[in-house]
Amino acid sequence: MSPSSERPRDRRGRLRLVVIQALVFSLLGTLGARLYYLQVMSGAEYQGQAAAQSVREIVVQPQRGLIVDDEGRPLVSNRLTWVVSIDTTLLGRMDESDRRALLRRTGRVIGEKPRAIARKLVLCGSDGAVAGRCWNGSPYQPVPVATDVAQDAALRIKEQGEDFPGVIAEEQTVRDYPRPFGINAAHLLGYLSPVTKDELDAAEADGDTTINGASVVGRAGVEKEYDAFLRGQPGYKRVAVDSGGRVLGDVSDVAAQPGDTLVTSIDAKVQSVVEKQLHQMITTARATYDPVTHRNFAADAGAAVVLDADTGRVVAMASEPTYDPSVWSGGITQQQLNRLYSAKAGTPLLSRAFQGQFAPGSTWKPFMTAGAFQNGYGPDSMLSCPPAIQIGNRLFHNFESESFGPITFAKAIEVSCNTFFFQVGMHYWLQYGSDPTNTDAKDPLVEEAEQFGFGKPTGVDLPGESSGRIADRKWKLAYWKSMKDYYCGIAHHPQDGKTSDFVYKFAGEFCTEGYMYREYDAANFAIGQGDTVVTPLQLARGYAALANGGTLYEPRVGKAIVSPDGKVIRRIHPKVQAHVTLPAAVKAYIDGATLGVSREGTMAWKMGGFPLDQVQVHAKTGSAEVYGKQATSWVASYTKDYVVVMMVSQGGCGSCTSGPGVRKIWESLYGINGESVNPDRSVIPGVTPPDGLPVFGKDGSVLPPVREEED
Template identity: 65%
Template sequence: MAASSTRRATPESPGAKRSRLRLIVVQALVLALFGTLLARLWYVQVLDGELYQAKAASQSVRDIVVQPQRGLIVDAQGRPLVANRTAWVVAVDRSVLGQMDDAAADVLLDRVATAVGLERPALDGALLDCGDAGSVEGTCWNGSPYQPVPIAVDVDREVALAIREQPEDYPAVVVDEQTVRDYPAPYGVNAAHLLGYLSPITESELDAAEDADDASVNGASVVGRAGIEQEYDAWLRGMPGYRRVAVDSMGQVIGDDSEIEATPGDTLVTSIDAQVQSVVEQQLASTIETARNTRDTVTGRNYVADSGAVVVMEADTGRIVAMASQPTYDPGVWTGGISQTDLDRLYSEEAGTPLLSRATQGQFAPGSTWKPFMTAGALENGYTTDSRLDCSSSLRVGNRDFKNYESGAYGSIGFAKALEVSCNTFFYRIGYDFWATYGSDVEDVDAFDPLVDEAKEWGFGTATGVDLPGEASGRIADRAWKREYYEAQKDFYCGLAEEDGNDFQHRFAREFCVEGYAYRAGDAVNFSIGQGDTIVTPLQLADAYAALANGGTLYEPRVAKAVVSPDGELVREIAPEVKATVDVPSDVVDYIDGALQGVTREGTMAWRMGGFPLDDVVVRSKTGSAEVYGKQSTSWVASYSDDYVVVMMVSQGGTGSGTSGPAVRAIWESLYGVEGDTVVPTAAAIPGVVAGEELPTFTPDGSILPPARDPQEGS
């Protein structure tokens, strides 16, 4: 019988069963994790691949600012007053410098400082980011941290090339050419106070630009600081470009990526004529030099002639044709950064504060140039052209004798003769009469004063509105001003009055403490001849005389004429702006006009105008010699024709016609082409005598064609 057997399955133990389940769970988890990872990789690389690729690229690409070429500034005939030129710039790449050990970096910086002529502390300061400890605004770096930091601009070509040709000795040093401001100086003009200068943007200015979403400036920008460079900075600065560069993980540039080109700034066409500006500057400088070598018979020493100004303005538009101020400075001194020595000089009182424009910011007693406006006030308030007053040698007011300065005694005369001979006592009597009639109550701040009201009518006491920054407003020393001044100063003077002492200062302090607010007869008579505390700027005076010339229209003077794009298209025309119309009867203006012709022909200016063709070129004049306590007199000549106003002032320079007369005549000769006693129209500085509204001719590439007739050609 065959035998068979059956094997029975062994039951699975509970522990083995649990182990098998755990393995299955782990396998499932691993598969799930791999699935999640694969899904995420697909999401990142396929679905959002472009987004993450862009983000990765942005971490290795940096923007470097490409500064735009600043716009030109040209005169009315297209001659460049401010242009651009290329200059060698030495910069330090701080990202490369940071890879060097401290000792090597220190040796390198010493070597660079020596090569470019910098003190080491100055170089270190230039490499600091603005806002870092020890940084100084104006010298620290405001720009991109990925951009080489300029440490020397306008470096000599030999020095720049020597550094460039020795890269092994100058790692981290970049030498390149950039554009900087240049001053071609046609006819040798300076025009520093008109043109202004540039300096690096400040942190606060950069913050303000960012708040305003102004992309035209950046941390490495330079901006206008004075003159028309500041006033029209937004037009001149252009728009920066950007060069994108690839950098490695350490921030070092490894290649270019792309570039957005910078947009050059617009060209500013001014109403300045370079030839007239040259004549004006030369005449002012030579007049001051002559005055300093001339004996002052009053003080017994030479005239100090510490400053001066000339303004030439179109009478019918208010456009500035020339404007000069002394002392002056070289505008090119700011190019590439100014030294502390030069900066100290520009602000130095000992050097005459050259940065101060005497034409728009200097304030001086106007002296007898004030009298035409006082004549208008008198003729509108009771006096007539037939009125006669005594031109005595002096007039006693209170306990003081007020004397004539430029004239002697002429007896009983009218307004025309009083202007012609510049009789002070004639106008003293008018000032005293109005004071006695309306304002003898010295405490009445609101008393009517016809002469004060008239001065305000002609724009005195307020800024003219010229398109130049920092203009002074002058001052009308009326009752309100005297009260305000007293309230501001009384504590000081009353304290001084309590001290022992019998010198002038202490005696004045005691008097001022008691009644310094009082507007007395002496104040009124001084006001009538432009003396005392009333002050004007030469530009204010020129603006008022322009209103006399054109029949009563006060303009806001303008230096700029038009803005033209880099491709030669007119962007903006800057038209003359009327500030106000003087409410003076035309017959009064005509009478004053005739009287001022008499000043030129027979009066105080006549001896300086002998032989001048006054029948062909009618010039009206008023001279002035303003007395200032403790100083020599200020020389003034204010004059005008049908076309122009010419005003000249020399502080501590002597009499009006004696000091300024020859220069004013020379300027008139230049304007009209006067040779001897003949007018030669083709010799006039400006073709056609007056420039008119025409602009220079611009070609499609933005270049400027030369004037149709330039007197400088062939010289």
Template identity: 65%
Template sequence: MAVTGSERSRLRLVVVQALVFSLFATLFVRLYYLQVVGGEDYQAMAADQSVRDIVVQPQRGLIVDDQGRPLVANRTSWVISVDRNVLDKLTERQRTELVRRVSVVVEEEPADIEARLVTCGHEGSVRGTCWNGSPYQPVPVARDVPKEVALRVLEQPEDYPGVLAEQESVRAYPRPFGVNLAHVLGYLSPITEEEYDAAVAADDQSVNGASSVGRAGVEKQYDEWLRGLPGYRRVAVDSMGRVLGDDSVVEATPGDTLVTSIDARVQGVLERQLAERIRIQRQTVDPVTGRRYAADAGAAVVLEAKTGRVVAMASQPTYDPDVWVGGITTKELDHLYSEAAGTPLLSRATQGQFAPGSTWKPFMTAGALQNGYGTDTVLPCSSGFQVGNRVFKNYESGAYGNIGFAKALEVSCNTFFYRIGYNFWQKFGSDVDDVEARDPLVEEAKKFGFGSRTGIDIPGEAPGRIADRKWKRAYFESQKDYYCDLASKPQTPDTSDFVYKFAREFCIEGFAYRAGDAVNFAIGQGDTIVTPLQLARAYAALANGGTLWTPTIGKAIVSPEGEVLRRIQPRKAGSVEVPKQYLSYIDAALQGVTRQGTMAWKMGGFPLDDVTVRAKTGSAEVYGKQSTGWVASYTEDYVVVMMISQGGTGSGSTGDAVRKIWETLYGIEGEQVRPAKAAIPGTVQPRTLPTFTEDGAIVPPRPAGSAKGEDR
């Protein structure tokens, strides 16, 4: 039976109706699934697309001196950041234009801005410049910008989509009494990729990819306490990355405060005196060379004799610690490492290594008195002392006849100590091949801590060097190939006669510890080197009866609420086993140095009967350079050591400065001691800490004269 046209039309309509119904049914089911079954999930996903997690960096803890004066504080700084999520939505042309606008407003090159936007580890990333933080965190491209720049960005958001201007906390240096203290305080720089990965692996939540961490000084040593804990802020943003409001906030926890043993008033005087003496010596003609002293570097240290606490420490040349705030330029960094500028980043007090010269002699005296010599020993102080075919001379070829140890220390007689060093070499070590030969003077130097680090609580300390037989043999083994190769070739115009001759001699017998090495060691010359801090600690042992303290700068850790979390107690590193009668004898001899010896001409009118200063001067000769001048001095309370490289004689270069520091410590005016004028109330540091209130304010401690002499 044939189907009519009308029936075919109705059939098509039914099919279409069925198809439309199935489409609507499918759409309804899908809408039901999206809105009812999966509605919460999709709502959360939509919310996530409009919310950003921003790390809130904590305010770093303060660093204060013994009286509570801030040495390092914080200030607010404007930072310009770019949200890469917004940047990625722009066309290439729009992105280029936005980066150009940002570069103009912050006065940077567009390429530099682009380099900071690249995630570390990705293609094109530059170490030290790339972004090491969260991919969802706005990337800082300019720090410490002027307020007007930040306001320009804030007031013209349509011209700077995805660009934020916010305030952050950065380091500030109040400089009480004008102190610099750069080498003690240290500096901060952004966390490296390796450090961040290690922190993540260790589940250390105190740092994040945008953190700055301590790199030197107490900033590095106590970084764990100072850094605090970051907070987190979830903010709602629109499609252009503009912040609409806070979604939730987890407050950052500020870092703890570090109380140090540094006294800002003493530190200020120490720094000014060191800088002034270097300036004066550079204008003074060296009678030996006929030219002005180079006075290229210097250092000074003040220690508490009974605890080893560092009261003040300075190094020249130095630098402005503000140079690290907001990021350091390549030019500035090159200057800090520049030898032409004197390598300002190097702390001469803890990292500088110099021949100690005659400041070495008290320790040689202690060694001699315990090994066959006596306080009644008398030896010639002749103008020269011959060893083999060489005459080792006294300073300016002076001669004082037959004298004892006390007089030898007073007048700093070299030939007296040459004889002692030579005698021990003949007695114990004339066999130059015997690296195990005994040397009482070397043994004594090691007892006083020379040749090893003091353990001070700032990183990067140098160990110094005791140039004994084992060291000389090891040095020969490490250098013989170079010098033997040089000696085997014909001399060239580039090689001086001295270098060529030295290479030949070194190749043949550079391992030999000869009599000349022994006599040089006895007066602090030759290859033996010390740091100013090592020398200060050893003199503290003379002052306190033989205890070697580990020098410390940190005194206590205090929470932002004022709770003392940790007291950093002085630590004994060991004892110097020298009989008391010998220490007393050396002490009396060093008193003679300031009264009638080599330091006396700088101490005229000083009230030595009230403040008994012991001292030893030193002038260390360095081949090809001018002498390094030293003064090491102490009382029962403090040790003061100062040195100037290529500065001339010890008392001539630093004597006036050392005297001024003693006057500051004890409040001396003219010939009168006025305790009320002392730099530190009570003359010595109090046992108590500054008082911290709950709002973070600091109340200095009361004067505590009764604390004198107690362990603090």
């Protein structure tokens, strides 16, 4: 058959075949070109990406810096512990039954319930996350699920890897507390806890590379105040893993940089003496009968502070009740956490030394004397000291209603005469502000208290400091405005038989005239009673200004920051907050009066046989009354070198409870045994704190400071 006779259907079939062949060859050409591009032109790039998928980056936490005392003794160090972590990426590739089996197997070895382990593996911010228990770090970072794991358990996991896929056991560092001389110092040192999501977000926004999701940060004390120096710089390790998540080897790493060392002004020996004496005074008070309340003293809390009078540095500071800072290492249980915040347990996390606020009682009187002497009174001024004095329709008494007749300010300080100082407060009230509604009236005693820094934070380098309170006219008006509705509600509510008549009466008076600053307010202020409160640290700082002639320092615990290789990065110098106007004649008078307290006054019966001619301890006792509670015991004292203050809440008489402990502290500071003074027996070499810093050796050793020999 000729071509011309070929049927149209056959021609169309051949045409389709040609088109299909062309398409096939075109596709094959495109595929070949693509394969050439992927394998030849871009082969190296894709090979690198494939390799990267088998490399995992792990954050290596740095060793946190040491905290040492002024002699180089370690207060906080680090120790190695076994930590078990779980690789969640591998865990996520398992089926449900295998995952549960692995958690059960791991839990049996480390002593944890599978459900508890599972909660720790949940990424914070995701569904099912429990705050404080979820994982705040990278989802590609192995998640720590147990710390302080027994070595045999950790080695079992390491040696039987086929039974524990994705479970890692390795040694890491956690905080350790050497406790030199048995000290606690928890409120000074503080503690650590895992970084929060908000903190992590803030660090990332600021470009702070020292914090990551696995970091722990300081939460209190110097751990928090100097956290940026102590935490160090994390490192990073890149490891090769197989498809099962097992580590094949290291690819590269950037070493972590240890944190810096914090040198403090704390002396561990003094701290030990202070803690033991505070504890002993509280224990003794609890076994002592209170004739006023007809039960033993509750002595529910206490604090003691030792300051360097010339620099404002903190030499020792103790508070009770306290806690063991090591409970935070490796994770704290909910039961332990509840106790730390428990009011029934005395709220152990609260430092009574710089966060507790208490009426100062008669320890206030030297400051009132300084104010009075610069506003009309003087050494020759005499006022009567009756057993009680009537102000309005109320009688205000001396302690145990004692009477001494006409006396001077010095004698009034020695015997702690309240009625004497009542008259001083009333005098200024009548002279400058007898109008109880005048909030702008002059008050020399309030002004003097403000000069000595009361009513505001001292500026100590410890977080969470309380400000105290000066209960003057302005404060009383502000307080009335804030509480008026509450007390008016009580006063206008029908009596229910549960609320005492006193409370109804008080509420009614407060509702209508609680803003008025009356004569008895001024009288109470002059003896450190009423609504004025101070922290023990504030009181110690005020007495340091009396001792050094009027310089008001911001107390310091930190002394220097030293790098891991022993170089001094920063010296933390004492900072002057203000200067108190304290004429030399006024200082000399107060020095004499407070020395008289130790020789002949309210502290004398606790200082018998003490060599006051060689070590002149100036003191003032206080027994601050608190409504519904037993009196607060105070002793504030100073020499040319130091200030020692002790307070016991619900401890009764100042010298009765705190006096013996304060004496023991002074004996340790000056090496006193009986009536003999031997500086070589002092707990501090050379009696006074060293000016220099500990010596840091290249081998990591820390030696005491080099002291210049005296001529």
